[in-house]
Amino acid sequence: MSSERDSHHTAIGFFMVAVIIAILAAFVTTLERVDTRRANNETPPGTTGLAKPRPPLDRAPGQAVIGN
DSSP: OOHHHHHHHHHHHHHHHHHHHHHHHHHHHHHHHOOOOOSSSOOOOOOOOSOOOOOOOOTTTTOOOOOO
């Protein structure tokens, strides 16, 4: 009975060590990918914008579309 209990504690110990190593590895790899730059409202030089102007619609919302 004692050897079964010891083997059970050994298996739990190995599992705990493996979980701790996995958590530390995930933490380290996550920290490598963190970008520490700050966001701001200024556009970088040479940026022309992302949105493209569209012509106004020829109909009111809810009005049926007339074929060309």
